[in-house]
Amino acid sequence: MTSDGAAGGREQAGVEHENAGQDVIAVDAEDNSEGLVNRLDAHTGEGIRHRAFTTLLFDGDGQILLAQRSPDKRLWDTHWDGTVASHPVEGQSQEAAARERLDEELGISPDQYDDLQVTDRFEYKRHYHEIGVEHEVCAVLQATLSDTSLDPDPAEVGGVLWAPYERLHVNPRWYRQLRLCPWFEIAMRRDFQD
Numbered sequence: 630m631t632s633d634g635a636a637g638g639r640e641q642a643g644v645e646h647e648n649a650g651q652d653v654i655a656v657d658a659e660d661n662s663e664g665l666v667n668r669l670d671a672h673t674g675e676g677i678r679h680r681a682f683t684t685l686l687f688d689g690d691g692q693i694l695l696a697q698r699s700p701d702k703r704l705w706d707t708h709w710d711g712t713v714a715s716h717p718v719e720g721q722s723q724e725a726a727a728r729e730r731l732d733e734e735l736g737i738s739p740d741q742y743d744d745l746q747v748t749d750r751f752e753y754k755r756h757y758h759e760i761g762v763e764h765e766v767c768a769v770l771q772a773t774l775s776d777t778s779l780d781p782d783p784a785e786v787g788g789v790l791w792a793p794y795e796r797l798h799v800n801p802r803w804y805r806q807l808r809l810c811p812w813f814e815i816a817m818r819r820d821f822q823d
Contacts (some may be wrong), residue, residue, distance in 0.1 A: 651668040651669075652719070653666060653668045653679040654717065654719060655678065656678055656766050657678070658678070658752055658766070659766075666679065668716070672761040672763065675762065675764075676754065676762035676764035677764065678754075678766065679765055679766070680717060680766055680768075681714065681715070681763075681765035681766070681768070681812070682714065682716070682717065682726060682727055682767060682768040682769070683713070683768075684711060684731065684770045684771070684772075685769065685820075686712040686742065686771070686774055687772070687774065687794065688791065689773065689774075691793060691795065692792060692794060693791070693793075693797065694735075694779075694789060694791055695790045695791075695792055695813075696711075696735065696787075696789050697709050697710070697787035697789070698710055698810070699785050699787050703760065703761060704763065707787055708809065709808060709810065709813075710809075710810040710813050711812075711813040713730040713735065714767075723768045723770060724746070727770045728745065733782065733785070734785040734786055735781050735782070735786065735789070736780025740776075741774050741776040741778070742772040742773060743772075744771075744772050745772040746770060746772070747768050747770050748769050748771045748820075749819055749820065750766065750769065751767055751815060751819060752765070752766045753765060753812060753815055763811070765812065767812050767815075769816045769820070792804070794817075795821075797817070798817050
């Protein structure tokens with residue numbers, strides 16, 4: 630990655646992007662920490678492999694809670710995601726990071742579920758037009774909600790949707806208007822592998 634690419638990503642119309650003030654954890658292919666890197670640099674040019682997670686929450690009937698990314702997101706804006714996705718900060722477990730984001734983005738507190746756990750981990754890399762890139766070792770966390778009440782933050786979430794998880798996987802063309810995030814599609818495909 631050139632320094633021009635990083636600097637260009639940090640400023641849009643002369644305004645520094647908020648992600649430029651945050652760090653993510655760079656990792657090797659086995660998810661071992663290699664130190665902190667600037668979050669915007671990690672998502673610009675060819676990217677820097679870093680630690681991330683996606684969390685999939687279900688109701689008691691096998692439906693998954695999808696959240697539409699806010700139109701203000703820099704990457705994959707307005708795409709539909711698993712319930713939440715983000716990056717843990719240094720010293721934070723994947724479970725603690727997921728609990729924090731569930732509360733911040735959707736108003737879902739830990740007393741609404743009790744079985745949150747990491748179920749998978751994979752590496753992927755995807756470019757988003759000419760704007761940026763995701764190169765992540767992504768942990769997948771899953772839990773079942775005993776209380777499905779929500780209080781979405783409109784700054785983070787454009788909309789929410791309950792979808793039958795198995796039907797979503799088996800019939801992707803029925804849902805193609807949703808424009809699913811790539812990390813969620815990978816996690817879902819891997820979840821249904823034999």
